[in-house]
Every structure is written in C-alpha cells, then in structure tokens.
Amino acid sequence: MxxxxxxxxxxxxxxxxxxxxxxxxxxxxxxxxxxxxxxxxxxxxxxxxxxxxxxxxxxxxxxxxxxxxxxxxxxxxxxxxxxxxxxxxxxxxxxxxxxxxxxxxxxxxxxxxxxxxxxxxxxxxxxxxxxxxxxxxxxxxxxxxxxxxxxxxxxxxxxxxxxxxxxxxxxxxxxxxxxxxxxxxxxxxxxxxxxxxxxxxxxxxxxxxxxxxxxxxxxxxxxxxxxxxxxxxxxxxxxxxxxxxxxPESETGQLKKPVIIQWLDKQPRESVIFVSFGSGGTVSYEQMKEIAFGLELSEQRFIWVVRASTGGGVDTAFFTTGSSSFNDELDEIRKHLPEGFEERNKKVGLLVQNWAPQVTVLKHPSIGGFITHSGWGSVLESITNGVPMIAWPLYAEQRMNAALLVEELGVAVRTTVVPGKNVVGREEIASLVRNVFLLEQNGKRNHVRERVREIKISAEKALSxxxxxxxxxxxxxxxxxxxxxxx
Missing domain, CATH: 3.40.50.2000 (Glycogen Phosphorylase B;)
Known part of the structure; x- marks a missing residue:
C-alpha cells in the first residue's frame, strides 16, 4: 500500500x-x-x-x-x-x-x-x-x-x-x-x-x-x-x-430547464404545494381521488407526482419493473381521477408522472409546502430548503419519522389517521394544506413555517x-x- x-x-x-x-x-x-x-x-x-x-x-x-x-x-x-x-x-x-x-x-x-x-x-x-x-x-x-x-x-x-x-x-x-x-x-x-x-x-x-x-x-x-x-x-x-x-445539479443532468421548473417560474412565491410519495410509494386509487378533491378544495396551486397504483401495497413500486408503457399508465391514472379534474385545474396545477427533480423543485421559491411520504432523505431535502411538510407516512420507518417531525421538531403536520391503512378524506387534506400555507394561525405566526426556517439555519451551521x-x-x-x- x-x-x-x-x-x-x-x-x-x-x-x-x-x-x-x-x-x-x-x-x-x-x-x-x-x-x-x-x-x-x-x-x-x-x-x-x-x-x-x-x-x-x-x-x-x-x-x-x-x-x-x-x-x-x-x-x-x-x-x-x-x-x-x-x-x-x-x-x-x-x-x-x-x-x-x-x-x-x-x-x-x-x-x-x-x-x-x-x-x-x-x-x-x-x-x-x-x-x-x-x-x-x-x-x-x-x-x-x-x-x-x-x-x-x-x-x-x-x-x-x-x-x-x-x-x-x-x-x-x-x-x-x-x-x-x-x-x-x-x-x-x-x-x-x-x-x-x-x-x-x-x-x-x-x-x-x-x-x-x-x-x-x-x-x-x-x-x-x-x-x-x-x-x-x-x-x-x-x-x-x-x-x-x-x-439540484446532481439530479437533472439537463442544460435546459425541465418543464416543471418552467411552470414553477410562473407561479407566485411560496404558493405551490408539492405532492410526492417517493420513489417506492404508491397510494390506492380511492386515496388518489381523495387527494385530487382535497387539492381542489384547498384552492392552492399544486404539483403532484402521480404513480399508478400497484395494487400490492404501498411500497410495492420499490421492486416493480414498470413494464407498462408511459401512455398506458397515464391513461390508467386518469381513469381514477375525478371527472374533469385536469381541465378544471390546468392553470393552477401540474401532474407529473412517476418522477420529478425533487431537490430542484423544493429549492424553488414558488414552493410553499410539501406532502411527503416522510422518507428521511425527502425530509432532509425539505428541511434544508425551509419547506414545511404534511407528513403522509406509508412504510419502513416513515411513521416514526412523522412522529419526530410533528411532535419533536415541529416542522410538519400530519393526518389524524394512518395513511395506507386508511383513506384520508378530501376535507382533511384541504384543511392540512390550507393550514401549512397560513402565515398566521389564531393571531400568531405559523409555528411550522417558522420552525422549519430555524432548523434550516441549524443544518447549514452543522455542515459548515x-x-x-x-x-x-x-x-x-x-x-x-x-x-x-x-x-
């Protein structure tokens, strides 16, 4: 040697x-x-x-x-x-x-x-x-x-x-x-x-x-x-x-701005909720419909990374080959969305199939919230960009992560029922989204937004x-x- x-x-x-x-x-x-x-x-x-x-x-x-x-x-x-x-x-x-x-x-x-x-x-x-x-x-x-x-x-x-x-x-x-x-x-x-x-x-x-x-x-x-x-x-x-x-530069590999970033460039600051359940998470078609209705009811701009349900559990996409064609899968997803959903929301929402450059998206100034499966990598990407979260744990250690985010760190809110095992209703989804975007709650500054910004600074100091x-x-x-x- x-x-x-x-x-x-x-x-x-x-x-x-x-x-x-x-x-x-x-x-x-x-x-x-x-x-x-x-x-x-x-x-x-x-x-x-x-x-x-x-x-x-x-x-x-x-x-x-x-x-x-x-x-x-x-x-x-x-x-x-x-x-x-x-x-x-x-x-x-x-x-x-x-x-x-x-x-x-x-x-x-x-x-x-x-x-x-x-x-x-x-x-x-x-x-x-x-x-x-x-x-x-x-x-x-x-x-x-x-x-x-x-x-x-x-x-x-x-x-x-x-x-x-x-x-x-x-x-x-x-x-x-x-x-x-x-x-x-x-x-x-x-x-x-x-x-x-x-x-x-x-x-x-x-x-x-x-x-x-x-x-x-x-x-x-x-x-x-x-x-x-x-x-x-x-x-x-x-x-x-x-x-x-x-x-961001390590995930896109593109000289030209992706379409998703071009769309975000046209949105007001901190106005968009980003919805993504990671590389291995799926939700049922019933839950997908409730998310769609919930996003509409919230009246908040959104980017939603959609993935066809595998029908075999919330984490089965991890080892799924994805043998169906792009268009076949997108057609299957559309069958389970509310009728007219895409048409009604084409000015305020963007559907992205399967994958998005997540760090690039979370770093964008137009992003104001993140509905996440609570995988630790996604959590850290959100925290280091100062984006508050709605915790939607699906599998692995994600329920534990959600408890940490909500109860210990105060950087997220979570559903009243455990997603995956239960269907989260549209009214609750809309309420959670609205609460994350409020600048004030009950006359006080939004604690979740304030707290995630404090922890972002702490993270920067730790790495310096x-x-x-x-x-x-x-x-x-x-x-x-x-x-x-x-x-």
Missing part, C-alpha cells in the same frame, strides 16, 4: 434510491473536504427508472468510481409475499461473493469500507482485509437508537409489539408508540423481523457508526448513543454527519467548517488516515 497516496474508501449501497443517494452524498463529502479516493459499489435493483438515471449520472462523475453489481436472482429463496425489507436483506446476503470480488479488484487497495444498513453482513470482508469498517445509517438518531436497542426489547417484551398498551421505552430517548414502529417490528413472526435483529447485532462489529443527522437536531438521542445509556449497548462511537442531501457535522466527519477521516498510515 502506498501510504503517500490519499486513503481509498469503498462505500457499499443496497438497491434503491433511498440507499444510493445518501451513499453518493457521503462520498462527495469525503472527496471535497478530505481529498480521499472513492469507489462506490452499488447493488442495483434493475427495476427502478429513477435509480438507473442516478446511476447513469453518477457513472459519468469524475469525482469517484462507481461499480454496479446486478442484484442476484433470489426468486427461489423467498415467497412472492416477502416484504421489501426481507428482499433487500436476502439480496445483499446473496450478493456478498460479487461484493467481495469487486472489493478485492478495485484499482486501488481499499483503506476502509463503509456499508449501509442492509450491507452489514459484508463487514466481514473488511475484517478479512484488516481495514476500518463503518456502518452508515441514512436515517436519524432516534431510528438508530431503536435498531440498536431492539435485541434487548426482543428479550424484555413478550407477544407482539403492536399489542403493547404502553410505548416501547428506549434508554435516553423518546419512547416509541406501537403504532409508530418501523415495519420490521410490526410482526415478530415475519422474516423481516428476524432479519432486522441480524442487522442490529452487527452494529458492535463495526469500528464506528455514521448517522445522517446533526447534534443540534437530536441532541438527546446523539448523547444517549455516544456517551449515554445506549453507548454500552452499541459499544462503538457514533458520528452525526448530516444532513447529507442532493444538490467548524460545525458539529463537519467536525464529526473529520474525526472519521482521521481514523481512516491513521489506519492507512500504520497498516
């Missing part, structure tokens, strides 16, 4: 935009601020158009090398009813031989390996190479606390978690209500629960854990993990290095030189450099 060259970090991403994008953004921070060499090993889903577009753009980057690893065929290993979480875990386990081959054949010898939460079983490969190994949690510190503590909860609590009368207590953290639990903990008999425990038990085998939040945002949880009640459970350091989010997240990532870089020099 040439110790005079900068360290070479290899980052491993599991399939899906929600995993790939945070890995890419972490890579950029190491390159820009520490001049490291970077290789990204991306296990691909081979079904997501948005993921393929991001990979295409990333492959052309001069900053880092990206190596795509096709997902192994796991159809014979799992029933068709297996959850997304289970499929990801099994996919990454079966991909280990390919990951090992890619890791040991990179142009430069690796100096460290960083894996996402579904890649924890690949930590053994770093052990074999005697290089530092890290887990990057692209979510928040409360989520990390629940994962870390879950093996203890598994021993403490009998029966199903969802049947508990009291919230689940996590030392040093806000308790988690049964209805806000992550998907993998909803049924302890399901394979995804067993897979989540395997992930949790791998954390102490790392050299440190990176988490996509910042100290000032979640001081209590970060303290519990670093030197508080949970540090003895985790047994390795935790570094809050966020918020790591995309920049000398800020908490900048310093935390520098400490991780120093750990890698030290091992690189004295290996």
């Amino acid at each position: 040439d110790f005079h060259k900068p360290p070479h970090i290899v980052l491993l991403s599991s399939p899906g935009l929600g995993h790939l994008i945070p890995i890419i953004e972490l890579a950029k921070r190491f390159i820009i601020h520490h001049k490291f060499n970077l290789t990204i090993l991306a296990v691909t889903s081979q079904t997501s158009h948005a993921e393929s577009q991001i990979l295409k753009s990333a492959t052309n980057s001069s900053l880092y090398t990206i190596i795509q690893i096709p997902s192994p065929n796991i159809s014979s290993l799992l029933p068709t009813s297996a959850t997304v979480s289970t499929r990801l875990s099994v996919t990454m386990r079966q991909a280990i031989p390919s990951i090992k081959s890619a890791l040991t054949n990179t142009p430069l010898p690796p100096s460290a390996l960083i894996v996402d939460i579904f890649g924890t079983e690949s930590l053994t490969l770093a052990q074999e190479l005697n290089i530092p190994k890290f887990i990057y949690v692209a979510s928040h510190a409360w989520f990390l606390s629940l994962i870390v503590y879950s093996p203890i909860l598994d021993k403490q609590i009998e029966g199903q978690y969802v049947d508990q009368k009291e919230p689940l207590k996590i030392p040093g953290c806000k308790p988690v209500r049964p209805e806000d639990l992550i998907d993998s903990m909803l049924d302890r008999n399901d394979s995804q629960y067993k897979e989540s425990l395997i992930v949790a038990e791998k954390f102490p085998e790392s050299d440190a854990v990176l988490v996509n939040t910042w100290d000032e945002l979640q001081q209590r949880e970060v303290k519990a993990l670093t030197n508080g009640e949970l540090s003895g459970v985790l047994k390795v350091p935790v570094f809050a290095v966020g918020p790591l989010v995309r920049q 030189q000398g800020g908490s997240s900048y310093t935390a990532l520098s400490e991780v870089a120093n750990m890698i450099v030290h091992k690189h020099r004295f290996y």
Whole structure:
C-alpha cells in the first residue's frame, strides 16, 4: 500500500434510491473536504427508472468510481409475499461473493469500507482485509437508537409489539408508540423481523457508526448513543454527519430547464404545494381521488407526482419493473381521477408522472409546502430548503419519522389517521394544506413555517467548517488516515 497516496474508501449501497443517494452524498463529502479516493459499489435493483438515471449520472462523475453489481436472482429463496425489507436483506446476503470480488479488484487497495444498513453482513470482508469498517445509517438518531436497542426489547417484551398498551421505552430517548414502529417490528413472526435483529447485532462489529443527522437536531438521542445509556449497548462511537442531501445539479443532468421548473417560474412565491410519495410509494386509487378533491378544495396551486397504483401495497413500486408503457399508465391514472379534474385545474396545477427533480423543485421559491411520504432523505431535502411538510407516512420507518417531525421538531403536520391503512378524506387534506400555507394561525405566526426556517439555519451551521457535522466527519477521516498510515 502506498501510504503517500490519499486513503481509498469503498462505500457499499443496497438497491434503491433511498440507499444510493445518501451513499453518493457521503462520498462527495469525503472527496471535497478530505481529498480521499472513492469507489462506490452499488447493488442495483434493475427495476427502478429513477435509480438507473442516478446511476447513469453518477457513472459519468469524475469525482469517484462507481461499480454496479446486478442484484442476484433470489426468486427461489423467498415467497412472492416477502416484504421489501426481507428482499433487500436476502439480496445483499446473496450478493456478498460479487461484493467481495469487486472489493478485492478495485484499482486501488481499499483503506476502509463503509456499508449501509442492509450491507452489514459484508463487514466481514473488511475484517478479512484488516481495514476500518463503518456502518452508515441514512436515517436519524432516534431510528438508530431503536435498531440498536431492539435485541434487548426482543428479550424484555413478550407477544407482539403492536399489542403493547404502553410505548416501547428506549434508554435516553423518546419512547416509541406501537403504532409508530418501523415495519420490521410490526410482526415478530415475519422474516423481516428476524432479519432486522441480524442487522442490529452487527452494529458492535463495526469500528464506528455514521448517522445522517446533526447534534443540534437530536441532541438527546446523539448523547444517549455516544456517551449515554445506549453507548454500552452499541459499544462503538457514533458520528452525526448530516444532513447529507442532493444538490439540484446532481439530479437533472439537463442544460435546459425541465418543464416543471418552467411552470414553477410562473407561479407566485411560496404558493405551490408539492405532492410526492417517493420513489417506492404508491397510494390506492380511492386515496388518489381523495387527494385530487382535497387539492381542489384547498384552492392552492399544486404539483403532484402521480404513480399508478400497484395494487400490492404501498411500497410495492420499490421492486416493480414498470413494464407498462408511459401512455398506458397515464391513461390508467386518469381513469381514477375525478371527472374533469385536469381541465378544471390546468392553470393552477401540474401532474407529473412517476418522477420529478425533487431537490430542484423544493429549492424553488414558488414552493410553499410539501406532502411527503416522510422518507428521511425527502425530509432532509425539505428541511434544508425551509419547506414545511404534511407528513403522509406509508412504510419502513416513515411513521416514526412523522412522529419526530410533528411532535419533536415541529416542522410538519400530519393526518389524524394512518395513511395506507386508511383513506384520508378530501376535507382533511384541504384543511392540512390550507393550514401549512397560513402565515398566521389564531393571531400568531405559523409555528411550522417558522420552525422549519430555524432548523434550516441549524443544518447549514452543522455542515459548515467548524460545525458539529463537519467536525464529526473529520474525526472519521482521521481514523481512516491513521489506519492507512500504520497498516
């Protein structure tokens, strides 16, 4: 190993935009601020158009090398009813031989390996190479606390978690209500629960854990993990290095302004509600109709990213091939919208099929609110652009995220019923939209709008030189450099 060259970090991403994008953004921070060499090993889903577009753009980057690893065929290993979480875990386990081959054949010898939460079983490969190994949690510190503590909860609590009368207590953290639990903990008999425990038990085998939040945002949880009640459970350091989010130029790849941005340019400041449920979320056609009526009733301008319902659950678009043609899918969506909806709203609304350049949209001054599935990446993109949210959680850890946004951070409002399991009515949707856009409520300044702007400033400080997240990532870089020099 040439110790005079900068360290070479290899980052491993599991399939899906929600995993790939945070890995890419972490890579950029190491390159820009520490001049490291970077290789990204991306296990691909081979079904997501948005993921393929991001990979295409990333492959052309001069900053880092990206190596795509096709997902192994796991159809014979799992029933068709297996959850997304289970499929990801099994996919990454079966991909280990390919990951090992890619890791040991990179142009430069690796100096460290960083894996996402579904890649924890690949930590053994770093052990074999005697290089530092890290887990990057692209979510928040409360989520990390629940994962870390879950093996203890598994021993403490009998029966199903969802049947508990009291919230689940996590030392040093806000308790988690049964209805806000992550998907993998909803049924302890399901394979995804067993897979989540395997992930949790791998954390102490790392050299440190990176988490996509910042100290000032979640001081209590970060303290519990670093030197508080949970540090003895985790047994390795935790570094809050966020918020790591995309920049607009990294998602469009176009010289010409997209149509969606041209449309936004013509709208008044903070007048548009953006509606998007992420790259893997769908809603039923019944719910789609209620959203349409709700947007109309709110009398607010809107951009709505629509996706045909898969009929198989709110997260099944994650592994959907999208074999139908563009026009067929759009025709199917239109059949389920209220009659005359598009015609009545052509001056104040824009329907976009399947995907939009979300960061570019959220950064636009015409955007004043965001109806979001509450995926942590989307949440951070909204916060860092000062956009208040209507939390519409669908799957994974999104119910937990929504509780954090509404009850702890005060940057969002949420529906009275859990979306996905229930249909949210048009009147409630209209009311939530109107409330987010009000400058004042009951004679007082709108707390949600004020709070998200405060947190935006906090995020900028954390990432700036000398800020908490900048310093935390520098400490991780120093750990890698030290091992690189004295290996």
